[in-house]
Amino acid sequence: MVLIADSGSTKTDWNTLNLTDVLQNVQTVGFNPMYQETEDIFEELNKSLLPHLNDKNPSAVYFYGAGCSSPERNKKVADALQRLFPGSEIHVDHDLLSAARALCGHNPGIACILGTGSNTCLYDGSKIIDNVPSLGFLLGDEGSGAYLGKLLMRAYFYRELPEELAQSLKNTYHITKDEFLDTLYSAEVPSRYIATFAKFAYDKRKHPVIKEMIYANFENFFERHVLKYKGHMELPVNFVGSIAYFFSDILKQSAQKYGLHIETIIQSPSEGLIKYHQELLEKFGTPNKV
Known part of the structure; x- marks a missing residue:
């Protein structure tokens, strides 16, 4: 099972999924490492996300977020997610990459x-x-x-x-x-x-x-x-x-x-992102091939 997050400054859509199904959808406030520190992100996730997840041990977490445009900013989010999911592979990228993957899939565009x-x-x-x-x-x-x-x-x-x-x-x-x-x-x-x-x-x-x-x-x-x-x-x-x-x-x-x-x-990248990551699971059989 993998966990995908599409985050803006206002809200974040979290989807857990396997090869064929979306298992769960949770919505929390948005996160932006331009304005928030690791501790703030962790505390909010621990309060508003973790209690709602049926499976608290995803094999990988993919977080696409506004403001995640540099290694320093991405690390703030990654460190918070790693504390929350210590056994998971953590990937943090810009929301522009989520748009590209949602819109284009595995094709150029x-x-x-x-x-x-x-x-x-x-x-x-x-x-x-x-x-x-x-x-x-x-x-x-x-x-x-x-x-x-x-x-x-x-x-x-x-x-x-x-x-x-x-x-x-x-x-x-x-x-x-x-x-x-x-x-x-x-x-x-x-x-x-x-x-x-x-x-x-x-x-x-x-x-x-x-x-x-x-x-x-x-x-x-x-x-x-x-x-x-x-x-x-x-x-x-x-x-x-x-x-x-x-x-x-x-x-x-x-x-x-x-x-x-x-x-x-x-209007929203969520559906395309889900399809993209399910295709990766089907092709590679492992979540961390991106």
Whole structure:
């Protein structure tokens, strides 16, 4: 039995599985080693995960998480998991690898995350071989909910929205410029706050001005990220995340402009990750061949 974790800063989905079945699913809070230390992670897991697991001795644990982007950060999570499961093989990787494995399986392709933030990679069927860097909320995150929220709120406060849209936004949120900026700059995760305004864009997505804004969001994403990868015209381009999923029709139309082939769009990587690791178990008969 192996244990797989797909973790964001908000929540973590844990699945135990064998060759043929998902044995158990548990959800806990999210973990991010950029903001948490080993002891904090261990204590939370000991309290919220371990009591719910029927089998407390998985042969291997695969943790894919936001913020797990360096050996130092990964070690924080790995040390907590090793204390929790002393007899298990522990593997900690970035959530971008979980996206790639969930979307592409054992085949090469371009994997993209479009949720609150954005990220991309070129994947060879086993590992990430290229990554146009994600510069985060302040400098990047093109294509994401945060970027779309930024475009929307900037247009609103700069008085660039048509009157009916501006009035609708005002009636929806009842927020002043000062309130908006105070909340944005005091938020623990500013990108998460501004991404909440993407819902307004979704609700108004048929309005020509909003539709143009959504196109601009995706076009910036394709031009600054996907088009930089070697073979982008031949390889399938795959997406995971709420923005890609809910705006999929406009995303596909935008991709056509660049001659790109979108193969898969999913909201969550869990199902694809489960399939990937069950195929490994079937092929190798052991969990630690990744």
